[in-house]
Amino acid sequence: MDIAITGLRRSFGRVTALRGVDLTVQGGMFGLLGGNGAGKTTLMRIMAGVIAPGKGQVRIGGYDMTTRSGRRNVQRRLGYVPQELGLYPDLSPREFLDYVALLKGLDDTTARRRQVGELLDMVGLADVAGRRMKGFSGGMRRRVGIAQALLGDPALLIVDEPTAGLDPQERIRFRTLLAGLAGQRTVLLSTHIVEDVAQTCHDTAVLAAGQVIYTGSVTDLTRTAEGATWQMSSAGAPPTDGVVVSAVTREAGTQYRVISPARPSRDATSVPPTLEDGYVALMQRHTVSH
Amino acid sequence: MTGVREMLAVCRYEFWMQIRKRSLWITIALLAGSLAAGRFGMGPRYAPAPPGAPAQEVMTRWAFLFSVILPIAFGMALADRLLRDRRLHTAELLASLPPGPAGRLTGTFLGSVTATGAPALAAMLVAAGYETVRRGDPAMIPWGLAAFAAVLAPALVFVAGYALVCPLVLTTPLFRVLFVGYWFWGNLLLPATLPTPTGSLLSPIGSYAASWLLGTPVLHAGIPGPLPVLRPVPTGSAAAASISLLVVAGLLPLLTAGLLRSRRRTA
Amino acid sequence: MHSSDVEMWRHEAGRLGWAAGCGPALALVVAAAVAALTAGDGAGRPQVSLVLITGLEALLPLAVAMAATSVVATDRARELHLSLPTRYATVLGRRLGVLAGATSAAAVAFTGVLWAAGLWSGPPVVASPLLWAPAMAWLGGLAVFIALLTRSLLLATTAAGGVWLAQQLFASGFAAHDWARPLYLFPVSRLGAYPGWMTDRLVLTATIAPFAAGVLILLRRPERMLTEEEA
Numbered sequence: 129m130d131i132a133i134t135g136l137r138r139s140f141g142r143v144t145a146l147r148g149v150d151l152t153v154q155g156g157m158f159g160l161l162g163g164n165g166a167g168k169t170t171l172m173r174i175m176a177g178v179i180a181p182g183k184g185q186v187r188i189g190g191y192d193m194t195t196r197s198g199r200r201n202v203q204r205r206l207g208y209v210p211q212e213l214g215l216y217p218d219l220s221p222r223e224f225l226d227y228v229a230l231l232k233g234l235d236d237t238t239a240r241r242r243q244v245g246e247l248l249d250m251v252g253l254a255d256v257a258g259r260r261m262k263g264f265s266g267g268m269r270r271r272v273g274i275a276q277a278l279l280g281d282p283a284l285l286i287v288d289e290p291t292a293g294l295d296p297q298e299r300i301r302f303r304t305l306l307a308g309l310a311g312q313r314t315v316l317l318s319t320h321i322v323e324d325v326a327q328t329c330h331d332t333a334v335l336a337a338g339q340v341i342y343t344g345s346v347t348d349l350t351r352t353a354e355g356a357t358w359q360m361s362s363a364g365a366p367p368t369d370g371v372v373v374s375a376v377t378r379e380a381g382t383q384y385r386v387i388s389p390a391r392p393s394r395d396a397t398s399v400p401p402t403l404e405d406g407y408v409a410l411m412q413r414h415t416v417s418h
Numbered sequence: 419m420t421g422v423r424e425m426l427a428v429c430r431y432e433f434w435m436q437i438r439k440r441s442l443w444i445t446i447a448l449l450a451g452s453l454a455a456g457r458f459g460m461g462p463r464y465a466p467a468p469p470g471a472p473a474q475e476v477m478t479r480w481a482f483l484f485s486v487i488l489p490i491a492f493g494m495a496l497a498d499r500l501l502r503d504r505r506l507h508t509a510e511l512l513a514s515l516p517p518g519p520a521g522r523l524t525g526t527f528l529g530s531v532t533a534t535g536a537p538a539l540a541a542m543l544v545a546a547g548y549e550t551v552r553r554g555d556p557a558m559i560p561w562g563l564a565a566f567a568a569v570l571a572p573a574l575v576f577v578a579g580y581a582l583v584c585p586l587v588l589t590t591p592l593f594r595v596l597f598v599g600y601w602f603w604g605n606l607l608l609p610a611t612l613p614t615p616t617g618s619l620l621s622p623i624g625s626y627a628a629s630w631l632l633g634t635p636v637l638h639a640g641i642p643g644p645l646p647v648l649r650p651v652p653t654g655s656a657a658a659a660s661i662s663l664l665v666v667a668g669l670l671p672l673l674t675a676g677l678l679r680s681r682r683r684t685a
Numbered sequence: 686m687h688s689s690d691v692e693m694w695r696h697e698a699g700r701l702g703w704a705a706g707c708g709p710a711l712a713l714v715v716a717a718a719v720a721a722l723t724a725g726d727g728a729g730r731p732q733v734s735l736v737l738i739t740g741l742e743a744l745l746p747l748a749v750a751m752a753a754t755s756v757v758a759t760d761r762a763r764e765l766h767l768s769l770p771t772r773y774a775t776v777l778g779r780r781l782g783v784l785a786g787a788t789s790a791a792a793v794a795f796t797g798v799l800w801a802a803g804l805w806s807g808p809p810v811v812a813s814p815l816l817w818a819p820a821m822a823w824l825g826g827l828a829v830f831i832a833l834l835t836r837s838l839l840l841a842t843t844a845a846g847g848v849w850l851a852q853q854l855f856a857s858g859f860a861a862h863d864w865a866r867p868l869y870l871f872p873v874s875r876l877g878a879y880p881g882w883m884t885d886r887l888v889l890t891a892t893i894a895p896f897a898a899g900v901l902i903l904l905r906r907p908e909r910m911l912t913e914e915e916a
Contacts, residue, residue, distance in 0.1 A: 176767075208765065210765055228769065
């Protein structure tokens with residue numbers, strides 16, 4: 129299901145969350161990166177039909193999201209995992225999924241129950257399917273979130289900050305699960321955790337202050353920091369040139385990884401960049417130019 | 419002293435959170451405005467025309483006019499305060515901090531109750547300002563404050579104690595129903611119709627304080643009914659007794675809740 | 686009705702919850718308790734009957750109004766609901782429908798018990814829903830409308846409670862004017878079931894239309910409910 133957004137603007141009172149977003153997503157796994165307050169959640173909510181778009185064009189699968197009927201049509205083919213996933217603690221995962229399935233229009237009882245069972249198996253919650261969600265861990269709650277989103281076999285999956293607060297094992301499980309889902313559908317992954325995008329997405333966009341400042345492949349974003357990623361050691365104060373991405377304290381001093389257009393110190397060595405380095409380099413250039 | 423300082427910190431922030439609620443101000447303004455605009459028995463419209471009536475009488479009439487319905491808003495505003503911590507997932511964080519449950523409860527009570535009373539106080543001051551201009555008597559403002567303190571403030575304390583604690587046991591929707599029903603039954607329904615505390619020292623509408631300030635019984639103060647010992651003639655000492663009883667009665671549920679919470683923490 | 690419809694209604698009854706769903710029934714229990722206390726105090730049958738009728742006519746609508754505001758005001762999974770193809774107005778409508786149904790069942794059962802015990806002093810039993818249904822719908826409609834309009838539980842519950850109390854206090858004011866009488870919520874317990882009160886109940890029911898229209902208009906933009914005051 130392809131997504132085409134042109135000139136999207138959205139304000140809430142005096143706060144402008146989106147300032148003319150242009151974005152095209154053809155399919156597969158697509159990452160949306162950006163810091164806190166960049167506008168990612170607002171964009172996700174507009175695409176999920178939770179809030180109406182402001183000005184601009186938003187078309188998903190050919191449907192116009194500025195119309196009510198367009199939004200309904202998309203929602204029938206959509207799975208959404210909100211950032212703040214509210215679950216009913218008095219329900220079990222099976223009951224909750226059954227409820228959401230009914231709201232998605234899955235009226236055939238047999239087919240619905242089969243799908244619920246399969247999804248609980250897929251996300252590894254079959255053993256606790258009948259247990260109330262009140263005592264569920266964060267990871268288990270997220271898995272319920274993914275399972276409900278997959279009800280009805282949606283063509284578009286929108287996942288907002290799915291791995292925030294998860295332990296490393298859960299995070300890897302989630303990434304693997306999401307990557308496996310992208311084969312037959314469009315998966316839009318919104319996150320500020322760069323590693324999630326690096327491990328699962330081919331293409332990505334970066335949002336900053338309500339605008340898209342980069343669209344392209346993950347590889348090209350990584351290359352943004354080529355020749356600008358440095359490793360150096362310092363026994364004293366951290367380097368003042370560039371952005372320090374990591375600092376590891378050892379016996380001899382602190383080893384820094386720095387993003388800087390120029391060599392930050394004489395002993396700094398150029399190293400191959402990661403996606404995180406590319407993201408930082410992009411944000412650095414964006415900040416300087418504004 | 420650390421405990422007191424912590425409690426005051428809780429009080430300060432509870433005050434700010436509650437006083438910033440726009441809906442609290444709008445609700446009180448709408449209620450007070452409706453009461454002021456209507457023709458209601460024994461209200462300020464029944465005071466002698468300007469410049470006639472003394473400030474004591476005029477502002478007392480305003481106070482008991484407001485006391486008929488404004489406490490409904492007090493109760494609704496405070497009903498889910500303690501449940502909010504559970505809903506917003508702040509309860510766990512707060513429980514991990516040094517101030518114990520008693521200090522937090524005291525701070526919450528003081529802060530939220532003071533803030534809840536602020537719009538009502540503002541309404542009294544607006545009324546006092548209006549009467550000052552209308553009657554040319556600057557004593558309206560100090561008497562407005564006195565009438566608020568004697569009639570409305572005890573009602574607020576009484577309502578607050580039960581509004582904060584009862585929803586923890588009864589659930590909030592049921593509390594709201596019983597509270598409104600109680601307000602009518604316990605303050606305005608005559609004992610001749612049903613056994614009721616209306617007109618007794620425990621009637622939180624402030625009938626004894628208002629009667630003493632006006633020099634004549636109002637709001638059924640002292641009328642015959644159940645528990646005659648709580649129905650003395652409305653005098654100054656009776657008014658003082660009523661105010662004290664209402665404050666103590668309002669603090670009782672908080673004391674109980676505080677004790678239970680402390681025991682749960684150390685269990 | 687399909688089995689999936691039944692299951693959907695069962696789910697929505699679960700979302701309504703015990704607190705809101707049983708509130709109105711518990712209000713009737715309170716009325717019965719007060720009536721028992723009154724009887725124990727030596728009051729006669731007419732007095733006891735009046736207390737019970739008051740429970741149906743006055744306390745029940747108040748309980749429904751408070752429960753209805755909590756239905757509309759709080760939902761943990763609201764954002765998820767807004768992303769689903771079933772309109773949120775439909776979801777809320779079902780929950781309020783369950784509330785109305787449960788309340789009606791409790792009211793009918795209460796009426797039956799009173800009638801069988803010889804304590805019924807209201808209208809003919811067949812017409813007894815006129816005693817509680819119009820006021821329940823009116824006060825509930827007002828509360829829901831204000832809750833959706835202002836997104837404030839405080840304003841909605843205070844409005845419902847304030848209107849209820851004002852109507853209790855100023856019965857004579859309503860009785861004095863022909864135009865005001867149909868808007869009075871307690872014609873039997875407070876105005877002695879004056880001639881024509883049943884027709885006035887139908888007029889009261891008609892005045893619910895603006896609230897209903899307002900609610901439907903507000904629910905065309907359910908995203909407003911994402912930012913309720915306490916969130």
